[in-house]
Amino acid sequence: MKCKLLIGAFAALAFVASAAEQPNIIFIYGDDIGYGDFSCYGGEVDTANIDTLAEEGVRFTGGYCTAATCTPSRYSLLTGEYAFRNKGAQILPGNAPLIIDPARPTIAAFLRDNGYKTALSGKWHLGLGSASEPLDWNGQIKPGPKEVGFEYSFHMAATADRVPSVYIKNGRVVNLDASDPIQVNYQELVGNDPTGISHPHLLKLQADEQHGKTIVNGVSRIGWMSGGNSARFKDEDMADTYLNKAVNFIIENSKPQTSNPKPFFLYFAPNENHVPRVVHPRFQGSTSLGPRGDALAVFDWCVGRLVQTLKETGQYENTLIVITSDNGPVLFDGYWEAAIERQGTHDASGPWRGGKYSRWEGGTRVPFIVTWPGKSKPGISDAIVSQVDLYASVAALIGKPVPENAGQDGENLLPTLLGDSLDGREYVIQEALTQIAVRKGNWKYIPPGSVTERLGIMTWEEGSGWKKTNVAEPGLLFHLSEDPTEEHDLAAKYPNRVQEMRDIIMQVAPE
Ligand code: NG6
Numbered sequence: 001m002k003c004k005l006l007i008g009a010f011a012a013l014a015f016v017a018s019a020a021e022q023p024n025i026i027f028i029y030g031d032d033i034g035y036g037d038f039s040c041y042g043g044e045v046d047t048a049n050i051d052t053l054a055e056e057g058v059r060f061t062g063g064y065c066t067a068a069t070c071t072p073s074r075y076s077l078l079t080g081e082y083a084f085r086n087k088g089a090q091i092l093p094g095n096a097p098l099i100i101d102p103a104r105p106t107i108a109a110f111l112r113d114n115g116y117k118t119a120l121s122g123k124w125h126l127g128l129g130s131a132s133e134p135l136d137w138n139g140q141i142k143p144g145p146k147e148v149g150f151e152y153s154f155h156m157a158a159t160a161d162r163v164p165s166v167y168i169k170n171g172r173v174v175n176l177d178a179s180d181p182i183q184v185n186y187q188e189l190v191g192n193d194p195t196g197i198s199h200p201h202l203l204k205l206q207a208d209e210q211h212g213k214t215i216v217n218g219v220s221r222i223g224w225m226s227g228g229n230s231a232r233f234k235d236e237d238m239a240d241t242y243l244n245k246a247v248n249f250i251i252e253n254s255k256p257q258t259s260n261p262k263p264f265f266l267y268f269a270p271n272e273n274h275v276p277r278v279v280h281p282r283f284q285g286s287t288s289l290g291p292r293g294d295a296l297a298v299f300d301w302c303v304g305r306l307v308q309t310l311k312e313t314g315q316y317e318n319t320l321i322v323i324t325s326d327n328g329p330v331l332f333d334g335y336w337e338a339a340i341e342r343q344g345t346h347d348a349s350g351p352w353r354g355g356k357y358s359r360w361e362g363g364t365r366v367p368f369i370v371t372w373p374g375k376s377k378p379g380i381s382d383a384i385v386s387q388v389d390l391y392a393s394v395a396a397l398i399g400k401p402v403p404e405n406a407g408q409d410g411e412n413l414l415p416t417l418l419g420d421s422l423d424g425r426e427y428v429i430q431e432a433l434t435q436i437a438v439r440k441g442n443w444k445y446i447p448p449g450s451v452t453e454r455l456g457i458m459t460w461e462e463g464s465g466w467k468k469t470n471v472a473e474p475g476l477l478f479h480l481s482e483d484p485t486e487e488h489d490l491a492a493k494y495p496n497r498v499q500e501m502r503d504i505i506m507q508v509a510p511e
């Protein structure tokens with residue numbers, strides 16, 4: 001995709017730091033949404049609400065999450081630290097302890113401490129409870145979002161495909177009946193609930209073995225749970241549920257306040273486009289791409305409803321909105337949803353190679369849209385920006401220093417995010433399944449190790465659908481504008497360039 005630079009170089013000169021302003025801030029964090037998934041990035045599902053925001057703000061072609069899976073990217077977004085620095089920041093089971101040290105101020109804690117009302121609605125997947133004692137799902141669940149800065153939280157523990165399949169509100173499982181306590185186990189069966197493997201005829205969605213454990217709402221999950229029947233969620237209602245909490249939070253914090261009015265920070269992290277893609281019946285079949293396309297339509301609808309709420313409450317022009325995704329796309333990820341068969345000519349990764357789990361570009365180069373209506377200078381920017389930069393940029397926005405023990409890997413790119421500058425990062429580190437790569441300018445270097453691609457499976461017989469490329473010394477070097485699909489290795493031709501990239505890695509990520 002060739003992108004024109006619409007932002008004038010003069011605009012950079014016009015930037016004036018707006019330290020006194022403290023707009024509301026909303027992060028809308030998609031799950032497994034690829035670079036090519038929104039229609040403003042060339043996707044085939046109509047995402048008109050997102051496209052409108054993109055037109056009013058800056059749409060980045062070089063926007064990155066820090067990793068090609070969820071937990072590390074979310075960790076970086078909230079802490080401003082590259083996730084490879086925290087060895088615990090890898091895909092977590094649903095009963096993992098919290099991996100953020102409560103002593104480290106997340107962006108939510110930072111904003112709370114600087115006068116913001118803070119809320120999380122959606123996916124968490126950063127662990128709950130402490131490592132020293134087992135978590136009691138039937139009591140107060142902490143430490144969790146509240147202890148790292150979210151004054152209000154409504155979320156699931158990990159992913160929709162992992163138990164416990166319940167919502168947690170402010171540290172308590174919602175609708176829990178004390179006489180039916182919850183147990184969670186990732187090693188062995190607990191209780192007598194049917195599983196996908198033992199009772200496949202009960203499933204509304206066929207799953208692979210890994211996703212073949214306890215059945216909740218006709219969908220088998222990763223991990224076993226028992227009890228908590230009155231608390232179990234319905235996948236079909238999940239988007240509406242999270243959205244309603246977000247909408248209510250906006251309304252609640254937009255009421256005319258006589259004293260101490262506060263701006264708000266909302267971290268809205270819906271399940272879409274993660275598996276299982278079981279959307280509400282009113283969206284089923286709404287696109288030609290099957291459930292994966294329908295889930296994109298749901299995501300766009302949520303964005304539209306948030307924008308509508310901001311307009312109705314008079315907050316629209318006073319709100320900075322970031323829309324991005326936690327990792328690249330995946331079509332088959334454990335459930336037979338016809339995502340591969342129905343994708344047609346839609347390319348979820350856009351022009352890039354690979355997707356979720358991958359060090360190829362498609363793993364971490366994601367949609368990235370920043371809009372502050374009326375304040376952004378609209379345009380398309382090719383600057384390299386990373387989600388790890390949001391912390392330092394938000395700090396600059398509200399005119400406060402980044403706390404000493406936080407945000408150290410981020411850069412203040414506020415002028416770039418608002419379209420006042422074309423300058424992005426000099427380089428960005430990309431992580432996939434604990435291995436890293438680096439992009440600098442047009443160059444991309446993948447050190448020795450392996451590069452994973454999830455090709456997807458159509459049938460059991462076709463096997464796991466993983467493709468692993470083994471990378472030998474001296475690694476792989478690509479020129480991204482000439483070779484966006486990373487097929488022509490130039491490492492042997494440009495040893496100095498390889499060395500330069502290795503030096504960056506040695507400096508930023510020495511281990
Ligand atoms: C993987 C799951 C996948 C998904 C992913 C987490 C298997 C074989 N696959 O381990 O289905 O749940 O974890 O996705 O178990 S993420 O977006 O939260 O990182």
Ligand code: CA
Binds near residue numbers: 274
């Ligand atoms: Ca994800």
